[in-house]
Amino acid sequence: MSDYIRRLPVYLLIDCSGSMHGEKIEAVKQGIRTLVSELKGDPQALETAYISVITFASAARQEAPLTELMLFREPELKASGATMFGRAVEVLIDCMNTEIRHSTQTQKGDWRPLVFILTDGSPSDAEDFKVNASRLKAMKAANIVACAAGADAKTEYLKMLTDNVLMMNSLTAGDFAQFFAWVSGSVRMTSKSIEAKPGELMLPPPPHGFQIVP
Template identity: 30%
Template sequence: MGERMMDTEGQVIMPFYLLCDVSGSMVPDMRDLNNGISELHQALLSEPIINDLVMLSIITFNHTAQTVVPLAAPENITLPQLTASGGTEYGPALREFHQKFQADRARLKGEGKRVYRPCVYFLTDGEPNNKNYLKDFTSLITKEHNEAYPYVCAFGFRDATAATLQTVAYPNFGEQNKRGRYFIAKQSAKITELLTSMVGVLAQSILQSGHSAQAGAPVVAMPQPQAVSGMVGSFV
């Protein structure tokens, strides 16, 4: 199986999970976030050649978490209108992702698919109310405890800090040039422009990954540190 963790049946599927903070502090940004997610979806639909190779799921979180878009091919996705409320906790999002990916992986394998290692994009505008998420991260996400550990790329703005994002972007995926990445907003950046830039980078990452699978050599194309305008990116 190797470090890339790809199941060994038929057609390859590359799963991507977008974990979006929808706590109360995100209220002024929800229109931009909804528009950005719609643009991401349209970008994926614009390249039908990868429709059978990549799948996307969206999980929202505040003090709880829920899957609002189950993992599916772009053409089979219906986007909800996201709203914001509540506090900020990371643990529920990590637990929701882990539970859903385990079920998604079993379902896809049952359909004869080869499931590539998942990729998580984690988007937040603030610090969690406590550090309880670290226990969930260690037990559910890290490769020491999870054979199917995901690639992680974290994006933070407003009150999010680099120190916290580093704990979410897993530092060692066991492959050269596949360390975790995190992006933190520059103080001068406008949130509307940040979200637009982030969405463009996510679309590029997913599309490039899909094209690699279409070419027969699948690899997750993680965003480079300089990729997001208005943000400073770093490897963990």
């Protein structure tokens, strides 16, 4: 049977630098686990969502290639080292270039990818970051949401990537859980509002205690 289902690629870019060590990285791991389990409970998401995890610390790499939910195994995340955020954006661009499908006679092209970025600091490779951020923004190939976790996260860098920047004020395990629950809500498809414009990203309102950075 031909398969005319469009995939919804979801990239998670996770800061795994030293500052994320301990409770925070554990909360992120738990968050990813909950996210996957929540999405599996929604038939639309189960059929369409594909997840990839890209981490950045002293190096950046794709820990899990774009994988359907039923086959997804959460990667073993450890936090230590610097924040090579710019390099991570480059890895993301490369992954999207190789992994995103376009429509053909036998397969439907992927939906515009959703990229969720979580960081608690600022790039150690600021110059690289600026170059890659403007490359990514110019591609207009993805809907990007960046979340600044705590006061040390520099939102001005995130603003170079996307207009959708969230600020998480406190950093309890509950806050991380809320963030990932919100990601799950953003991935699941719901009714279109009458004001919706074609192809426009519709995000649910941010969780309690989060601010939208204007």
